[in-house]
Amino acid sequence: MRGRWVPGNKFTLLENGEDFFPRVFECIAAAQREVLLETFILFEDKVGQALQEALLVAARRGVQIDITIDGYGSPDLSPEFISALTSAGVRVHVFDPSPRLWGYRTNLFRRMHRKIVVVDGKRAFVGGINYSADHLADFGPEGKQDYAVEIEGPLVAEIEQFVRAQLQLGRPPPGGPLKRLLKRKPAVPALAALPAAGSAQAMLVTRDNREHQNDIERHYRIAIRGARQRIIIANAYFFPGYRLLRQLRKSAKRGVDVRLILQGEPDMPIVKIAASMLYHHLLGAGVKIFEYSDRPLHGKVALTDNEWSTVGSSNLDPLSLSLNLEANVIIKDREFNQQLANNLEKLMLSSCRQIQADDLPESRLWVSMRSFFVFHLLRRYPAWFGWLPAHLPRLMPAEKLLGEAGVDHINEGQAS
Numbered sequence: 001m002r003g004r005w006v007p008g009n010k011f012t013l014l015e016n017g018e019d020f021f022p023r024v025f026e027c028i029a030a031a032q033r034e035v036l037l038e039t040f041i042l043f044e045d046k047v048g049q050a051l052q053e054a055l056l057v058a059a060r061r062g063v064q065i066d067i068t069i070d071g072y073g074s075p076d077l078s079p080e081f082i083s084a085l086t087s088a089g090v091r092v093h094v095f096d097p098s099p100r101l102w103g104y105r106t107n108l109f110r111r112m113h114r115k116i117v118v119v120d121g122k123r124a125f126v127g128g129i130n131y132s133a134d135h136l137a138d139f140g141p142e143g144k145q146d147y148a149v150e151i152e153g154p155l156v157a158e159i160e161q162f163v164r165a166q167l168q169l170g171r172p173p174p175g176g177p178l179k180r181l182l183k184r185k186p187a188v189p190a191l192a193a194l195p196a197a198g199s200a201q202a203m204l205v206t207r208d209n210r211e212h213q214n215d216i217e218r219h220y221r222i223a224i225r226g227a228r229q230r231i232i233i234a235n236a237y238f239f240p241g242y243r244l245l246r247q248l249r250k251s252a253k254r255g256v257d258v259r260l261i262l263q264g265e266p267d268m269p270i271v272k273i274a275a276s277m278l279y280h281h282l283l284g285a286g287v288k289i290f291e292y293s294d295r296p297l298h299g300k301v302a303l304t305d306n307e308w309s310t311v312g313s314s315n316l317d318p319l320s321l322s323l324n325l326e327a328n329v330i331i332k333d334r335e336f337n338q339q340l341a342n343n344l345e346k347l348m349l350s351s352c353r354q355i356q357a358d359d360l361p362e363s364r365l366w367v368s369m370r371s372f373f374v375f376h377l378l379r380r381y382p383a384w385f386g387w388l389p390a391h392l393p394r395l396m397p398a399e400k401l402l403g404e405a406g407v408d409h410i411n412e413g414q415a416s
Contacts, residue, residue, distance in 0.1 A: 003203060003215065009153030010198030011329075011336045013311075014127065015343065017135035020148050021047060027119045028054040035065045036118040036163045040073040040111065040313070041130035044081050051131050052085060059088040066090075066167060068395065070112040071097040073130075082398045092398035093167065110209060113324040115148070115313050116163055121191065124151040124159045126204075126329045128236075128300045128313050135298070142267065144298035145347075149311045149329060153197035158204050161191055162327075167395065200333035207314060207326040216314045216328050217321050220302065221247050227256050227304040232344050234261035234292075234299045237315035239274045244316065249285035257288070261344060264291030264353060267298075274317070276360075283357050290352035300328070301340060309337045 014020045028035055035058060042048050059065050067085075069077075071094050085092050095112035117125040127148020129135050137143050151159070207216045217240070224231055224247040231251055238260065252258040260282070266272045279289060300316075303309040312328025314320045331337075348354075 003205060005201045005203055005332070006153075006155045006158060007201050008196030008198065009151060009155045009200040009202045009331075009333075011200055011202070011331055011333065012150040013336065013339050013343065014125075014129075014148045014150060016137065016144070016146055017047065017129060017133075018137065020125070020127070020129045020135070020146075021050065021131075023150060024117055024125055025050060025054045027117075027123055027125075028058050031058050031063045031119050033063060033120045034118075035063060035067075035120075036116070036160065036167075037065070037067040038112065038114045038116045038163060038166070039067070039131055040070045040113045040115065041132055042067075042069050042074050042077065043130075043132040044077055045133040047131050047133045047135070048081075052081065055085060055090055056088050059085075059090050064089075064091075066093065066163075068093040068095055068112065068167070069398075070095045072111050073113070086397075086399045093395040094398055096394050097396045111319070111324045113313050113320065114206075114327040116159065116327055118156065118160045118163055121160045122152070122156060122194065124156045125149065126151065126159065126313075126327060127311055128298055141265075141295055144267070144296050145292060145294065146298040147301050147311055149331075151202075151329065153200075153202075154194045155202045155204065155329070157191040157194050162204060162206065198333075200331055200336060202329055202331045202333075205310075205312075205328050205330055207320070207324065209323070209325075214321070216312070216326055217241060217244060217316075219310070219328075219330055220244055220316070223302075223304045223308050223310075224248060224251055226308075227251055229305045230257040230259070230341075231302070231304050232259045232261070232341065233302040233316070234297065234344055234347070235302070235316045236263055236266075236296070236298045236300065237271055237274075237317040237320070238262050239278070239318060240316040241321060245278065245281070248282065248287055252282075252286035258286070259288045259290060259348065261290045261292055261297065261299075261347060261352060263297045264293035265296055267296040279355060279360055280357075283355070283360075289355040290348045291355060292347060292352050294351040301344070303337050303340050303344075305337075307332050307334050307337050309333070309340050311340075 014023060035055070042051070055065055055067070067090065082092055096110065115127055115129060125148055127146070129146045129148045133139050134142055135144050135146055205215050205219050206212055221244055224244070248258055262275050263271055282289060300314055301311050309331045310328050312326065314326035314328050320326055
């Protein structure tokens, strides 16, 4: 059952592709039984090709592999790339594939934005890192700063059960659309408990468009409300709902050291424009804002006080909080909290510029007008986005896509 604290886990922080890719590929190479993988983006670059090779080697020695990619976020994968996988027995699923309309993508909303790997039901990875070369430093100025965690212990069984349920939910059962609509909850047998691997309590928290619409945001607000000493949030796309923003201001006003690490060199200019609209409002309450300027920040991590932390795929923006399918792990562990804090404090010291009120030379009239607009937008956007269709997840085997229309409609995504 998701949303409950599970004791006995061990977490290892992985920073950027340099840490993440070798470790994931190593675990796939050692897999004996099964690999489950979900990702928003899979590019056919050196990272995607390395992942393909690792999966092919594992599949050829009998490992069962299921990978799910998003129909909007994944790139222009060639028929050869997909066929090599499916011919080796890898089951490749595409989430919500949709045809183009007059050359434009139609699957703009409700994206499968999770990044999860489970190997042999014993080890899992959760975070924000996609399978693309722009998560490596040698990519250049556009190489992203990001995080994931490797997980050992009883929580892995819950993550495995969750991914299995998504695979079942996305496959249409016999009987057509009506039976699928009625069968919303797939029956996934509970897995045997795993032995303790560490001392961390943790839970898997997900966001979907039916039963868990605001779970990730709610856990953020609970942690922020309970903070007594410090809050550090590093988030790539920051334009949260009104309630979360209000909790940050309240925490700063009661003396909590509240720090935000946001993009100073964004991969999309609109990201910085949106976040900067909140700067006056936040600085006025005592929130400290740091812009990471080495390269684009892609992380989605946070911590409060000396124990609570979260790492995952969820940004703090309208797409992640109101539309996308997301997954975070929430961790209660002093050692991991301190490790993440040390990393983020080093980032603030060496790679960030702290924003001061004097850096925002704008007229009081414009600030007041903008604040009025932002206030009402932040209050209402979750409800507005809720009007959009909340379709059931639909997975299509990649080989069927190749047979019908190829994969040319699967294009590079945004806000990854």
